[in-house]
Structures are given as structure tokens and as C-alpha cells.
Amino acid sequence: MTDIIQLLPDHVANQIAAGEVVQRPASVVKELLENAIDADSKLIKLIVKDAGKALIQVIDDGKGMSVTDARLSFERHATSKIRSAEDLFSLNTKGFRGEALASIAAIAHVELKTKRDEDELGTQIEIEGSEVKSQEVVVTPKGTSIAVKHLFFNIPARRNFLKSNNVELRHIIDEFHRVALAHPDIAFVMFHNGSESFNLPKSNYRQRVVNIFGGKTNEKLVPVEEETEVLKISGFVGKPEFSRKTRTEQFFFVNNRFIKSAYLNHAINAAFEGLLKDGSHPSYFLNLTVDPKTIDINIHPTKTEIKFDDEHTLYAILRSSVKHSLGQFNIAPVLDFDRDRNLDTPYNFEGKRVSNPTVEVDKGFNPFREEKPSGKAGGFSTSYKKEPASQWESLYVGLESKGTKTTQEFSEIELESQPENTSLFSDNTEVESKQTTYQLLNKYIISTIKSGMLIIDQHRAHQRILYEGLLKHTTVQEAVSQQLLFPLQLQFSSSEMELLEQLKEDLELTGFVFSKFEEGSIEITGVPVNVPESEVSIILEQLISDVEQEVPDSNFSATDLLAKSLSKSLAIKSGQSLTNMEQEHLVNSLFACKDPSVSPTNRTTFITMSVDDFDKKFM
Ligand code: ADP
Ligand code: MG
Numbered sequence: 292m293t294d295i296i297q298l299l300p301d302h303v304a305n306q307i308a309a310g311e312v313v314q315r316p317a318s319v320v321k322e323l324l325e326n327a328i329d330a331d332s333k334l335i336k337l338i339v340k341d342a343g344k345a346l347i348q349v350i351d352d353g354k355g356m357s358v359t360d361a362r363l364s365f366e367r368h369a370t371s372k373i374r375s376a377e378d379l380f381s382l383n384t385k386g387f388r389g390e391a392l393a394s395i396a397a398i399a400h401v402e403l404k405t406k407r408d409e410d411e412l413g414t415q416i417e418i419e420g421s422e423v424k425s426q427e428v429v430v431t432p433k434g435t436s437i438a439v440k441h442l443f444f445n446i447p448a449r450r451n452f453l454k455s456n457n458v459e460l461r462h463i464i465d466e467f468h469r470v471a472l473a474h475p476d477i478a479f480v481m482f483h484n485g486s487e488s489f490n491l492p493k494s495n496y497r498q499r500v501v502n503i504f505g506g507k508t509n510e511k512l513v514p515v516e517e518e519t520e521v522l523k524i525s526g527f528v529g530k531p532e533f534s535r536k537t538r539t540e541q542f543f544f545v546n547n548r549f550i551k552s553a554y555l556n557h558a559i560n561a562a563f564e565g566l567l568k569d570g571s572h573p574s575y576f577l578n579l580t581v582d583p584k585t586i587d588i589n590i591h592p593t594k595t596e597i598k599f600d601d602e603h604t605l606y607a608i609l610r611s612s613v614k615h616s617l618g619q620f621n622i623a624p625v626l627d628f629d630r631d632r633n634l635d636t637p638y639n640f641e642g643k644r645v646s647n648p649t650v651e652v653d654k655g656f657n658p659f660r661e662e663k664p665s666g667k668a669g670g671f672s673t674s675y676k677k678e679p680a681s682q683w684e685s686l687y688v689g690l691e692s693k694g695t696k697t698t699q700e701f702s703e704i705e706l707e708s709q710p711e712n713t714s715l716f717s718d719n720t721e722v723e724s725k726q727t728t729y730q731l732l733n734k735y736i737i738s739t740i741k742s743g744m745l746i747i748d749q750h751r752a753h754q755r756i757l758y759e760g761l762l763k764h765t766t767v768q769e770a771v772s773q774q775l776l777f778p779l780q781l782q783f784s785s786s787e788m789e790l791l792e793q794l795k796e797d798l799e800l801t802g803f804v805f806s807k808f809e810e811g812s813i814e815i816t817g818v819p820v821n822v823p824e825s826e827v828s829i830i831l832e833q834l835i836s837d838v839e840q841e842v843p844d845s846n847f848s849a850t851d852l853l854a855k856s857l858s859k860s861l862a863i864k865s866g867q868s869l870t871n872m873e874q875e876h877l878v879n880s881l882f883a884c885k886d887p888s889v890s891p892t893n894r895t896t897f898i899t900m901s902v903d904d905f906d907k908k909f910m
Contacts (some may be wrong), residue, residue, distance in 0.1 A: 302421035305397035312394040314719040316343025317462035319439050324470045325385035334478040342459035352434040355407040375906040399442045405435040410694045420445050453760035458785050466715040467551035475499035500576050513620045517612035524612055529574030531566035536782040540574035551595045553833035558606045562613035625854040728874040734865040736874050743901040750865050751890035752881045757858035759884050772802035779815040781828055787835050797853050830860040855891045
């Protein structure tokens with residue numbers, strides 16, 4: 292028998308790789324615009340015909356390429372932007388994979404014209420399906436022009452898969468907005484079918500936002516500025532009264548790169564809590580700057596998700612600075628001028644009368660008298676006396692009934708005062724008798740076992756429990772649904788609607804009930820048990836971004852993805868304080884799982900420490 296393995300010819304390898312980089316005309320737009328930015332251009336023109344199906348051309352006035360570089364730029368893994376793996380950790384260019392041009396040239400007709408400032412004449416290259424058709428010397432201005440025609444000419448399946456011109460153009464405009472917003476210091480122009488769609492001169496950030504989204508945007512922008520050791524934030528949020536039914540005005544940029552993050556989006560929503568009309572979304576245009584070392588940049592070319600080392604801290608800083616800005620501009624009552632997390636107050640006391648605090652002296656107060664711990668998580672216990680709180684209480688209205696989400700804010704106060712509670716010399720014997728679990732930093736649950744100690748990550752453990760439960764519901768049992776009192780209306784962009792449509796059946800299996808599913812909006816009349824109504828939109832948002840992040844042809848199981856995404860959204864978070872009962876329930880449910888030791892995304896859920904380990908430490 293002869294050997295049967297062969298290396299794929301380059302043009303086939305390129306075509307396969309292209310499937311990942313180029314999903315639709317908008318992907319080409321993104322890659323070409325980013326290359327123009329990396330080339331230090333001052334003015335970038337985007338010309339599009341028939342939503343990119345006929346032509347996508349980007350003309351820049353950047354540094355251009357030499358004859359050799361022009362030819363090399365179409366080779367796979369050919370890049371001028373990194374030289375070694377270390378460079379990946381200090382990346383300040385958009386590109387670094389050297390894949391885009393090779394991929395685009397494999398599946399389209401490409402014409403490149405380029406000239407450097409120092410050269411007399413430029414270079415023109417024509418490539419069709421990775422094959423160089425011509426290379427000539429031309430007269431052309433400084434900079435680079437790349438025209439892409441007949442996209443997917445050699446992959447008819449892909450071409451047929453393209454959506455209507457409206458949908459494809461929407462995607463192109465989205466990419467254009469993202470790039471233009473991240474670079475207000477560069478001028479951009481866009482033409483579609485011969486008419487000018489956008490003309491954005493070099494400007495400051497506020498002007499750039501206004502130039503893109505229209506003059507009336509100006510009055511609604513509230514600046515957000517914050518600088519801490521780990522994170523710098525600058526940009527704007529929209530005033531709450533201008534919040535929108537769609538999420539088209541939500542932009543995060545991390546180190547000038549557009550990203551999507553349901554988690555950080557949640558931080559903004561939390562800052563707006565109580566200020567928004569139901570079903571509306573705040574606008575935001577926020578630039579976050581972090582040390583490139585603390586993020587994972589080696590992301591998939593089409594991915595907009597990013598991994599941060601310390602998401603929780605970013606969340607807290609982001610939420611509190613947005614809240615602070617809203618407060619400073621008299622949009623919301625705010626107590627946290629010094630931004631102490633412990634003092635964050637939920638904004639759900641509107642309508643309640645707030646009267647001035649009066650000083651009341653509690654004559655019966657005896658600082659040496661021990662108070663019985665209330666045993667209730669999040670309650671004010673210990674030295675803060677509850678009864679004489681008088682009018683101040685009105686500030687905390689809704690806190691108890693709202694339950695876990697807001698109680699976490701006070702948990703740290705409670706922790707600090709705990710030593711008093713469990714005084715070593717206390718003669719109070721009634722302290723919770725048989726406690727078997729303890730919560731550490733509202734993050735870990737500690738439980739004693741025969742051989743020593745068990746430390747459980749509460750968030751991951753709960754994910755595992757929910758995940759197995761969801762899989763069971765969708766595969767074996769009838770899903771249990773809770774009927775909503777009022778149907779919930781949610782708005783989505785056309786691309787989001789497409790995804791939801793694909794997931795609809797699986798969502799119904801988990802307990803979602805849809806009464807309408809049409810152009811841009813859905814109406815929900817039932818949700819799975821355990822899903823709080825207020826979080827439905829966040830959950831679906833997270834789901835959409837999870838699906839978008841999924842590499843298209845990895846063996847994608849909608850059910851599994853859905854279960855993973857829902858369990859991530861619904862699991863109790865780190866920082867949430869739990870009652871003893873809740874802790875015990877969590878521990879028991881975890882060990883009733885098929886695979887208790889890892890989370891659905893394969894991360895350790897618990898560790899054990901044996902008495903031996905302790906003994907060694909005490910030697
Ligand atoms: P990457 O951007 O990841 O390096 P690309 O395939 O997008 O890979 O581009 C390959 C190379 O071609 C770039 O590294 C750059 O040197 C050159 N190049 C591409 N577009 C331009 C442009 N508009 N101006 C100058 N050089 C460019
Ligand atoms: Mg590139």
C-alpha cells in the first residue's frame with residue numbers, strides 16, 4: 292500500500308482558513324479597516340456596493356508597502372506586526388495573525404495598489420482565488436487601496452448563505468461604527484452604492500459619537516472618567532431618559548478593540564438600576580484601558596469576547612464609576628461619592644418619602660450587652676442596632692425583600708463586625724448550634740468532612756448543579772415553566788434574531804414560552820422555573836454572545852451550549868452571601884451531581900484539605 296497522507300496545497304489551506312476569518316462581507320470590512328489603522332492612516336475611505344456582495348474597497352493614506360511586502364502580504368502567517376511570541380503580550384496593533392489578506396484573496400478577486408512615501412512609483416497586484424494574475428508598477432498616491440470583488444466566488448454555498456442586502460449592510464455599518472468609535476483621531480468616510488453614508492472628520496470622542504449617532508445625541512451624553520491602578524475608563528453613558536428599546540448603542544472598547552461582554556454590560560445595568568423604564572437599555576460608549584498583560588489577546592479572529600484576569604474588580608469599578616457619573620450630573624441620587632462599595636445603595640426607593648435623618652439617642656443602649664445573632668444572611672446584626680434606625684431605614688426599603696442580590700452589599704459590614712458576634716469570651720450558648728458549613732469571603736463554602744476540610748467555589752459549584760439540571764430537563768423530562776403575569780417584550784437586532792431563531796426550540800425545551808417571534812422582537816409569556824423575570828434579558832444576551840463566540844463548525848450542540856450559558860448566568864455569583872440552609876443545600880446538591888468535581892467549563896469546583904495537611908503546617 293502506498294502512503295495516503297498528503298499536505299494540502301496552499302490555496303486549499305487558505306480557503307479552509309478563510310472560512311474562519313471571513314464569514315460575511317462585514318468581516319472583510321473589519322480586516323481591511325484594521326489594516327489601514329495599523330498602517331497609521333489619517334484618512335480612511337470605505338466604499339461598498341450591494342452590501343459588499345459586489346465590492347468592498349478600503350483606501351487609506353497610511354505608510355504603504357514596498358514591492359516585496361506587497362507580494363508577501365498575501366502569504367499566510369505573513370505579518371509585519373509581531374516577530375516573536377513575547378510581542379503578543381504588548382500588542383498595540385489590531386492585526387498580528389497575518390491571516391486576513393491571505394484568507395480574503397483565497398475566496399475573492401482582490402486588487403491591491405500601494406505606495407510608500409519614499410517610493411516614486413507604486414505596486415499593483417491582482418489575485419483571484421490565491422492565484423496571482425498580475426503584478427505591475429503603477430502611478431498611485433501614497434497609501435494603500437484594496438478592492439475586494441466577487442466575494443465567495445469559488446464557494447457557492449457560502450455565497451448563497453449570505454443574507455439580504457439589508458442585513459449584510461447592517462453588519463458592515465456595525466463594523467464601521469466600532470472601528471470609527473475606537474479611533475476618533477482618524478477621519479473616516481463611507482460610501483454605499485455611490486452615495487455618502489458617513490463622513491466623520493478627525494475629532495474628539497464626544498464629537499465622534501455625535502457624528503455617528505446624530506446631533507440629538509449630544510445632550511444625552513454623560514461623561515464617565517475614572518483612573519485606577521488596574522483600569523482606566525473614559526467615555527460616555529446615555530442619560531436614563533434616553534434609554535432605548537434596542538441595544539444598538541452599547542459599546543465597550545478594551546485597549547481600542549471593540550468587545551462584547553455580558554458581564555460588564557451587567558455592571559452598567561446595575562449602575563442604572565431603578566432608573567430605566569422596563570425593557571429599555573442604557574446607551575454607553577466606554578473605553579477601558581488595562582495592562583495588555585492582564586487580558587488574553589490571542590483570541591479567535593472573529594471573536595469579540597475577551598478574557599480578563601480579574602473580572603470582578605473591573606465589574607465593581609465600572610459599576611461604581613458609572614453610578615458616580617450619573618449622580619454627579621444630578622441624574623440619580625447618590626450616596627457613594629467616596630465610592631465605598633459597602634455603602635452602595637440600591638436605587639429602588641423612588642416613590643418612597645425620604646426624610647432628613649434625625650439624631651435619636653437610644654437611652655437603653657448598652658454597648659456591653661451581647662445581641663443574639665439574627666441568623667439571617669444580610670441582616671443588620673451586631674453592634675448596629677436595628678430598631679432605632681428610624682428614617683434612615685427608608686433608604687434601605689426593598690432591600691430585604693429583594694433578597695440576595697442586594698444583601699451582598701452589606702455582607703462586608705457584617706463580616707467586619709463579626710468578631711463581636713462570636714466573641715471568644717461570650718457566654719452566650721445559644722449561638723447556632725450545629726453549623727456544618729461556613730462561608731468564606733462570600734465566595735467559598737467551607738465544610739468539614741471526616742478526613743478534614745472541603746472548600747467549595749460557590750459559583751462554579753452552582754453552575755455544575757444548574758447545568759446538570761438543565762440537561763436533564765431538556766433531554767429527559769418535560770420542562771417546568773413558570774407563567775409570567777405580564778408578557779415580556781424584548782427587542783433584538785436582526786442578527787441576534789437569527790441566532791435566537793436557531794435556538795428557539797431548545798429554549799422552549801428548557802421552559803421558555805414565546806408568544807411572538809417576529810421582526811426584531813420577541814414576546815415571552817413563560818420562563819423556566821428559577822429564572823427571575825428581571826434577568827431574562829441578561830440571560831438571552833449572554834446566550835447570544837456565547838453562541839456568537841462559538842467557532843461555527845466545531846461540533847456545536849445547541850442544547851449543551853444553552854445549558855452552559857444559562858447555568859453561567861443563573862449561578863449565584865462570588866460575593867453573594869448565603870444562609871446556612873442555602874450553603875448546605877448547595878453542598879448536598881453538588882455531590883448529588885454526576886460530575887461534581889468540575890464546572891461545566893471544566894474548572895475545579897472544590898478542593899479538600901486533610902487533617903494531615905494541617906498537622907504538617909503545625910509542625
Ligand atoms: P496582519 O494584519 O495580522 O499582520 P494581514 O493579512 O491583515 O495580517 O496583513 C498582512 C500584512 O500586510 C500586514 O502585517 C501589513 O504589513 C501589510 N498590510 C496589510 N494592509 C496594509 C495597509 N492598508 N497598509 C500597509 N500595509 C498593509
Ligand atoms: Mg490585518
